[in-house]
Amino acid sequence: MxxxxxxxxxxxxxxxxxxxxxxxxxxxxxxxxxxxxxxxxxxxxxxxSVVASALTGKSTFTIGLLIPDLANPLYAEIARSVEDRGRELGFNLVMCSTDNNPRREGDYITFLKQKKVDGIIISTGISNEAVLQSLHTQNIPVAFVTRDHIPGMDADSVRVDDYLGGYRAASHLLGLGHRHVAVLTEQLSLSSSSDRVRGFIHALEEAGIEEGGPVVVESFSSIEEGRRQTLELLISEDAPTALFACNDLLAIGAVQAAKELRLTIPWDVSIIGFDNTMLAGIVDPPLTTISQPIAEMGRRVMDLIIQEVRGEKKGKTAIVLTPELVVRQSTTFPRKV
Missing domain, CATH: 1.10.260.40 (lambda repressor-like DNA-binding domains)
Structure with missing residues (x-):
């Protein structure tokens, strides 16, 4: 019984x-x-009974998490941190991988609403204001992680200072003597990507490198796309001496491309990434990168949304954490400037 x-x-x-x-x-x-x-x-x-709790308007002790790609170590590590903190607080997690596809994002949000989740954490590039507004209208708490909230939408957010991260990446390469650099980024429609590129370019401009600026190449976020785009950059007549990849997946793809061309990293080309996921330390050579405090971001966004669910906070909170440069073996001074 x-x-x-x-x-x-x-x-x-x-x-x-x-x-x-x-x-x-x-x-x-x-x-x-x-x-x-x-x-x-x-x-x-x-x-x-979760169903009975939902029908009576009580908490189901369930939080939804929308991430772009569970295969990306950044989001896998974010999800693990969010889930661990949720369990500490008595909440379960439902994860949905959207590939930043607007239709999938809408379908998953509908699914999570049907499941009567207590709140939704969003880490995708979703920009469908109608879908987000439906959550606000139905009083479903929303929080953003690894990205800022949508303009005009009142929601909690936890992110790293992407602009500062891009600035520090450029400052590191400039300090080594690099002047001819390129940038490999996800879609610039994503605020995190555009902020990283803006910060990088600003540091170059401060150093007096304004003419032409760096070559900026947009790419889908995968190792293979990073490899393919980097091959084109490195076989050109005006190949850069250093490459800033706006996430570690793209940076690892760049490492593969350099090896395919029998270039030596970092002597022939320096490569710096962004995120400091577990892959950054095990790739050969270990990757210099801009570190996000991934575990802290996951814990803090879960704290915020559960406080919202429990009615323990007034107003919204925007937490911006500081990125740190982690120097490993993929960057050094250029053989020629």
Whole structure:
């Protein structure tokens, strides 16, 4: 026979109302009592009805997460951090990988609304204001991570200072003596990409490198696209001495292209990435990159949205974290300027 809330209350020696408050995270319940009730729930394998909770307007203890690509280590690491923090706070996670496809984004948001999730964390390039407005109209909490919120939409956000990250990447290459550089970026329609490129160019302009500016190549975010685009850059007559890739996947593709052309990294070409995912330290040579505090971003965005779900905060919060340069073995001074 299925365990009920009455069984939990009897075994724990508390009232049904106390068990209900523990399940819903409400009321002033002592830590000892709360832990005792949770222990009994585990011992008796009690599973609260998510559907019943949703139908009565209560929390389903579920958060949705929209990410562009789970195969990208950045988003895999973000998702893991979000999920771990959610479990600490008693919430489950539903992940949806959208490929930054507007139709898939809309379909997944519809799906998450049907599942009665308590809130949605968005890490994609979604810009469909009608879809986002529907979440606002239905009072579904929304928070953004790795990107800023949509202009005109009141929502929490956690991101790194992408402009500063691009600036620091250029400053590093300039400090090594590079003057002829190129940039490999995701679509510039993504605010994170455009900010990184703007910061990079600003540092070059401050150094007096204005004429022509760097070659900026837009690409889909994959190792193969990074390889393909870098091959074209490096076989040109005006090949750069250094390349800034706006994420680590593109940077690793650039490393593959250089090796394919039998170029030595960093002596023939320096390569710097962005993100500092787990791949950056194991690629050969280890990748110089701009580090995002990935785990912190995941934890903080989950904290924000759960505070919103529980009605514990007033107003919206925009958290901007500082990127750091991590120097490894893929950058050095140029053989010729």
């Amino acid at each position: 299925k365990t009920t809330i009455y069984d939990i209350a009897k075994a724990a020696g508390v009232s049904i109302a106390t068990v209900s408050k523990v399940i819903n995270g409400t009321g002033r319940i002592s830590t000892d009592t709360r832990e005792r009730v949770h222990e009994i729930m585990q011992e008796l394998d009690y599973q609260p």
